[in-house]
Amino acid sequence: MQVGDLIRVKKGQNTYEGILMPFENELDDKFITIKLENGYNVGFKLEAVSVKVVRKGKPFSATMPKVDILHKKGLPDIAIIGTGGTVASKIDYMTGAVYPAFSPAELLQLVPELGDIANISGKEILSIASEDIRISDWKNIGASIIDQFNEGCKGVVVTHGTDTLHFTSAMLSFMLRGLQNPVVMVGAQRSSDRPSSDAAFNLVSSVNFSRTDCKEVAVCMHSSLNDDHCLIHRGTRVRKLHTSRRDAFVSVNCPPIAKVMGAKNIEFISSYKNNAEGDLYLDDAIEEKVALIKTYPGARDIVAAYVDKGYKGIILEGTGLGHVPMTLYDEICRGIEEEVVFGMTSQCINGRVNMNVYRGGRMLKEAGVIPLEDMLPETAWCKMCWVLGHHSDYSEIKEAMLADVAGEIRPTSRIDTYDIGRW
Amino acid sequence: MQVGDLIRVKKGQNTYEGILMPFENELDDKFITIKLENGYNVGFKLEAVSVKVVRKGKPFSATMPKVDILHKKGLPDIAIIGTGGTVASKIDYMTGAVYPAFSPAELLQLVPELGDIANISGKEILSIASEDIRISDWKNIGASIIDQFNEGCKGVVVTHGTDTLHFTSAMLSFMLRGLQNPVVMVGAQRSSDRPSSDAAFNLVSSVNFSRTDCKEVAVCMHSSLNDDHCLIHRGTRVRKLHTSRRDAFVSVNCPPIAKVMGAKNIEFISSYKNNAEGDLYLDDAIEEKVALIKTYPGARDIVAAYVDKGYKGIILEGTGLGHVPMTLYDEICRGIEEEVVFGMTSQCINGRVNMNVYRGGRMLKEAGVIPLEDMLPETAWCKMCWVLGHHSDYSEIKEAMLADVAGEIRPTSRIDTYDIGRW
CATH class of the missing domain: 3.40.50.1170 (L-asparaginase, N-terminal domain)
Incomplete structure (x- = not known):
């Protein structure tokens, strides 16, 4: 049985026929994957099936005209x-x-x-x-x-x-x-x-x-x-x-x-x-010790764990306009004391954070969490890795995180309005 | 200055006029929030502004007809x-x-x-x-x-x-x-x-x-x-x-x-x-030690931290069809050895996980991570809290997580197809 062969797999009452796909690495000797005629791949645990070669495959190069x-x-x-x-x-x-x-x-x-x-x-x-x-x-x-x-x-x-x-x-x-x-x-x-x-x-x-x-x-x-x-x-x-x-x-x-x-x-x-x-x-100066944390009701322990592990930066994916449960507030404040830099994004994906509207947001902003405007959490994480590769002073980091480098952020000068946004 | 008063706030060159909003709690004595005429709220740090009452407010009850x-x-x-x-x-x-x-x-x-x-x-x-x-x-x-x-x-x-x-x-x-x-x-x-x-x-x-x-x-x-x-x-x-x-x-x-x-x-x-x-x-039997983790490239430390803290269940918000970086694989396997239950969802939000298609998914599924089909990560986290309040045996937990309780999951009997989904 070789990659490229058409094989028939029997599993219990069911029979599947398809092209044997390449093994991805040595761990794969327990599994086979075949591509069905409809184009989908199916994986099987080898010990649970019986397998028969229907037709030998041809090497790709042989079927390709010059x-x-x-x-x-x-x-x-x-x-x-x-x-x-x-x-x-x-x-x-x-x-x-x-x-x-x-x-x-x-x-x-x-x-x-x-x-x-x-x-x-x-x-x-x-x-x-x-x-x-x-x-x-x-x-x-x-x-x-x-x-x-x-x-x-x-x-x-x-x-x-x-x-x-x-x-x-x-x-x-x-x-x-x-x-x-x-x-x-x-x-x-x-x-x-x-x-x-x-x-x-x-x-x-x-x-x-x-x-x-x-x-x-x-x-x-x-x-x-x-x-x-x-x-x-x-x-x-x-x-x-x-x-x-x-x-x-x-x-x-x-x-x-x-x-x-x-x-x-x-x-x-x-x-x-x-x-x-x-x-x-x-420009590939990158700080690798940066975490991305999605918050959820009653979340705790997680910020402290990263701070204890020596992480330098943490992107929070908060709720709504950029909030975290108060159960995390003390952990974040301790992180800031230990010079971990925090940036806030929203798990809503669309829209802009605004940490001025509610008390929770204001307290975090006051503590030093940087509101990252309309930046995607994933992009904010990449940017934090890159910015921390270049700066170690908090105010320089903050300025760099909020400066538009590659279209990733559109700062608002108005502190009083939500962004209607586009989605 | 009382809640309900129309006040004028001067901050640097700018002046804002609006109704003074209620203080949310004792921490708020450093901040005031006013509601502008356009309906938006603005927060100010008291020490940075000067404030003047323009017109006293009336209590709500007085303005409301019977x-x-x-x-x-x-x-x-x-x-x-x-x-x-x-x-x-x-x-x-x-x-x-x-x-x-x-x-x-x-x-x-x-x-x-x-x-x-x-x-x-x-x-x-x-x-x-x-x-x-x-x-x-x-x-x-x-x-x-x-x-x-x-x-x-x-x-x-x-x-x-x-x-x-x-x-x-x-x-x-x-x-x-x-x-x-x-x-x-x-x-x-x-x-x-x-x-x-x-x-x-x-x-x-x-x-x-x-x-x-x-x-x-x-x-x-x-x-x-x-x-x-x-x-x-x-x-x-x-x-x-x-x-x-x-x-x-x-x-x-x-x-x-x-x-x-x-x-x-x-x-x-x-x-x-x-x-x-x-x-x-x-039916409010709930296990509180359940975490929700969004993965990202090179993520590590986080699963181990929750396992060490005695968490009983972890919902992974993986990438794509339900994958995590291999940097987390050993941490997940150790968690499973220590009887932590893992469920897999996708940070794509829309669509269905399918852990049969690629090697990484198959390995995690084989190790015992439960693929949670088309369930939202937030819903999966709630459900895991609730299910672990009722069961402690892995196969009972798995069966309960995959059973439809409140329209949260639509299992597929076909292992070989992605769900086209609707979004």
Whole structure:
């Protein structure tokens, strides 16, 4: 039984038939995963099933016709950097075979439209499940992006698993200073091989957008259940809001930047950064001891635990306008005494914190908790890691957290109004 | 200077004029809050401003004409239980005076339409900021609701602050067994005194819905920025998704139960429970040592901290389909060895967890983490508190967590498909 074989799995009364998927690592010898004809993956515990090979698989390379790669004059050079996730696996698994599809020939074979809009180069630098992404990975991805630009690429596309795509896009937005060209992150929600899968369409749309004059880190994902267009979200303003739907990624507290219709036209729908500031470089000074805490009624112990562990910064995801239960108040005050920096965001996701309206908020603000306006909690966590990599003085940290670096915050000068917001 | 006075506050170059709001407690002697003419509250640190009384206020009772309360035959008896929050404060603060508006006369004076649809009684049992709600408060609220039904009320409305309204509605959904009549929770997003404030409209709509044959705990809140209707959400399926907008409350993973047009008609838009099961009673056996953890890239220390503190249950709010970074894997396994029960939900909010698709999910499920299908993290936390109050055996706990008690979970019998969901 080899990866790529069509196998039949019997479990109790039920029989399943599908292509044997690659094992992810040595821990997987207890499980097998097959891809059903309908495109879905099913996992089985080996000891609970009986397995039979129906048809041997063919290696991917054998089924792929040759493609001539011509460097077409007039088309921009675009680099695609692979980090793992469903975009890649969609491509890998088309025949059930493992194949990192990052050579130009492979990419063009799988998504021919790419050849009409760009000269593509590809490089897989990581292959991890995105929930396992770490700060060191972000530094590597950032350095690879800089390399591609230094080699003359007009734009860089980064493929990424969707679980933490919005964390990575926010962190890169802070780390990549002086962008002269677009960095477009792209994922796919469905590893299914259905004609309606979002992988190819998202990839073409992201390459198309990477040719524009947008000097930001952006996220390109499906906008609806139809194949009509993708949306381009600002890297600091986007969140995954559905576990499985293809339109799971949504801009929060601001409109998306653009609509992209695959390889076809691009419609800008809000303002974006198109002026470069200074030279391109990677600013990856990061403090790793930063926590993200979602509060809940009666929560206690958790702030104290992080303070005791030597954490330097804590992003609170409070309720409503930025509140925590008073059970946490003393723990927060002790943290502040021990020079831990606290920032407040809201678990409502949409809208703006306002710590002036109610007593609880005022007390926390008075104690030194920084109200982070309309910043997403995930973005605030990334920013705190980055800001604490640069500053150790509280007032400098506060100023830096509240200064707009990459479109992540829109401060209000009015202390007396809620933001109606947009969602 | 007294509560209710019109005062002028000078802060630097700026002058603000408004009604002095009540002090919330003794800690407030450093702050004052005024309500501006536009309805917004502004807080000031007293030492930073100068203050002058422009016009003395009048006590609320003096400005309120007498209302004759007639018990009208043919109208149902509805009880309104007050627990604090903006619905009450909207009513309290109409003249800037503190007044718990929970006598029938006051409620009818402020919202006259109530008298056309019900015989109202009112009782304020708590007055807290909702972020401070505790398990003991939920037991009190539950007991008061039972009392009202035992006294013959046809329906009970509970006013509540919006920060944790969805936690309270979920917890009451589990604790109130054998409901024969509706319990409708209601809040208001705007304490503003504008004509367009949602407080009165939400209250009328909630009283209207409390007259139906729905035998569930429901939440009644504004559905849009217009005053055209409220939505009735299932108590276990609703979440606050905007810090300030009036339409902040949204049904997740299922449609709302009904639309209510104030005191006018009610349009049911999905199925609801209208058959009673056994007698009404309060089942308030609750385990308090339950934590809710939102994961983030590289998260560590936090699960171990709760395990060390003797927590009995932990709801994980993982990424995507229900994943956590591998940095937490050993901590979770140690917790499971020490008989801590783990349940998995998703920080995507919408959609369903599926721990069969990827290796990380399978490993956690194999270790004993319970995938909580399409349950909201907040609801899952309430349910875990309640289930652990009743069971100590892992397989009983697992069975109870996955059994549908109050519409909070829709299990799937298919292991191989994502749920397209509805959002």
